[in-house]
Amino acid sequence: MEKNVKISMLNEIYGKLLTQKQFEMINDYYNQDLSLSEIAENNKITRQAVRDILKKGEKKLFEYEEKLLFMKRTLNQEKRIEKVLAELTKIQKNDSDKQIADVLENIKRELNCLV
Secondary structure (H helix, E strand, O other), X not given: OOHHHHHHHHHHHHHHHOOHHHHHHHHHHHHOOOOHHHHXXXXXXXXXXXXXXXXXXXXXXXXXXXXXXXXXXXXXXXXXXXXXXXXXXXXXXHOOOHXXXXXXXXXXXXXXXXX
C-alpha cells in the first residue's frame, strides 16, 4: 500500500490521539493535498516547522498501529468478507433453488454492509 494512503488511513483511525495541530496538518498534507508552504502560510509558521510536526505525527500514527493493529485487522477482515462474498456468488449461480438463492442474497447484502 502506498505510504500516503496508509498515513491517511492511519490518521482517520488514530488521528484523535494526536495533537490537534498534528491531526490538522496531516489531514491538510495527505487528504487536502496542500504543500508544506501552503500549510506553513495558513498556520503562520515555517515550512520546516510543518515538516517537523508532520514527521512527529506520522511517527506516532505508525507507533499506534504497531501496538493496536486496527488497520491491519480491518484490512484483513475486508479481504475475508470479499472472499466469502465471492464464494456466495458462486453458490448462488450454481444453485437453482429460489429459497436458497434468496437466503444467499440476504447474506451478501449483510456482508456488503460490513465492507
